[in-house]
Amino acid sequence: MRRILYGFIGSVLLLLTSCMSSDLVENWKNPEIDLFAAEKVLVLAMTNDVENRQRFEKKLVDELEKKGVNAVVSDQFFDKEYTQRPHTQEELDLLENAMLEEGFDAILVSKIIGAEDRKSLLQSYDGFDTLFNSFEEDYYTNQKIYAEDEYMDVYTVYHAESALYCICPTKERETIWKGSIDITQPESTRKAIKDYIKILLWVLEEQQLLIINDGKGI
Template sequence: MRILLVCVSICIISLLQSCNSSELIENWKNPDIDVFQAEKVLVLAMTSDVKNRKLFEKRLVDLLKDKGVNAVGSDAFFNPEFTSRPRTEEELGDLERAMLSEGFDAILVSKVLGAEDKVTLVQSYRNWDKSVNGFEDDYYAHQGIYVEDEEMQKYTVYHAESALYCICPTKEREIIWKGSIDVTEPDNDRKAIKDYISMLVWALEEQELLIIGPVDY
């Protein structure tokens, strides 16, 4: 039976990857967490491309809401000037406390790192837990993405990462899940975003994170 389930899972993954341009390269889930369902999750995309950031967040928020998740895009919470300059760790601490007061208990962060050398990036991903311990660390380390130039448009493969963080007031704030996804059709922004989100939501649903219930693919 276990072998059959593994075979079915492999078939599902193969089918998903054959139908879109995104591939789940790395996948890590906190071993101390079995199921996680948020009361309210902030969806945050980190990129200097404002148009695609808004499109990504809206599409992901809409899809999560369709699956019963109380999701909110960053524009509904962040001050429009928040990403105009680098923020200090103290300011990010204030941000998390403000989120808690607004009822948020989770943050789903996605960012495009855009590079061609996937081997180097995969190794970098494997070392992530040595330096990133929570949302504040992640945002602080990568907020320069907001003001980068358009160099990433030249890449033939987008390398992107998503991470789910708990900011629960009753326990230590921690990383719940992190995934590394390659998008191999960067010339079509809308399709790349659609395929990335499909893979992201599938990964979360498969592991019962945010989306609790049977997989309906």
Template sequence: MKYFYTLCILATTLLLGSCNSSELIENWKNPDIETFEAQKVLVLAMTSDVKNRELFEKRLVEKLQEKGVNAYNSAAFFNSEFTSRPRTEEELDNLEREMLTEGYDAILVSKVLGAEDKVTLVQSYRNWDKRFNGFEDDYYTSQNIYVEDERVEKFTVYHAESALYCICPTKDREIIWKGSIDVTEPDSDRKAIKDYINLLVWVLEEQDVLVLSQID
């Protein structure tokens, strides 16, 4: 099973590598879930660069809406005041409850983790096997991203991860899908964001999570 998983990643990488600068590095889907369709999904980008955070969310929301997904950016819940200091697990649990009240049943989180060289990349991949119980755990351990310096702009390789979490009221709040994507030597931040989003949405559709494949 492990070898099949690796071959799938390599095949996808080769297929998409010639199309743009983005490359799928890791791709994991909850084995207990065949398909997942959200009624209302919140799109959250975690990075210290506010301008690119807003641009990423705007473009991803537009792309998902084009695919028929009821998606919204995070401004209502994750404004500058909320990200100005670390939040406790209790505060994040209350936030999830507020999302449920507002009709959200899923959240798509994307984190930018820059890397200058392969040594740093290998170190970041070592954390791949860390499993989060849900969005609350992921956000709690990653929120330092908001206060880091903007050195990511200097990197020739953008290493980023996205994860889709269910926050459904009738079931455990669990991870549905997780993927890791590299964008190498982009011409600009806008190009990097465009390439990342295109690949992200393609993978979600291939996995039948959030963006469901259309069957003729």
């Protein structure tokens, strides 16, 4: 039954991501947590690109609020100068206490952790489902492979990561969930953000995290 369930989830995810620039690579959920319903979530994108950080956080907050989750962008909590220098563990402890005083009980953090260039055999892949009647037909159709520059496509894959942490008085920023998502050849930054958030929310819902108090998922 578990294999069937995993296969079903995988099929749904494949359909979801087939026309998107983001793909779920892996995700981990704290085995000690079945459900998690936060009263107030701080959304934080860690990047020095202020414009795209604000765009990402606002889009994610808007989508969460549509689903009944009380979420807040980081600019409403952090001072403008806060990210301008590194902070000590003691300072972060004070920050967590400030979050608790403001009613936050969870923080959803997202960031780009790396990038790599890849090559795609576009023409070869395009013909994968073609059934050739003969060797001559196969060779004639695919002989452009010998001219590598004509069918090799170089593209960049960005490796991103999101994590949901509990801001709890009795625990030290306990990890509730963590996921890795690859971003590939987005048509635009706006589409990349939209696709990433769609995958992120889908996974959180499947894992029964950030559910609203009436018991319905996000």
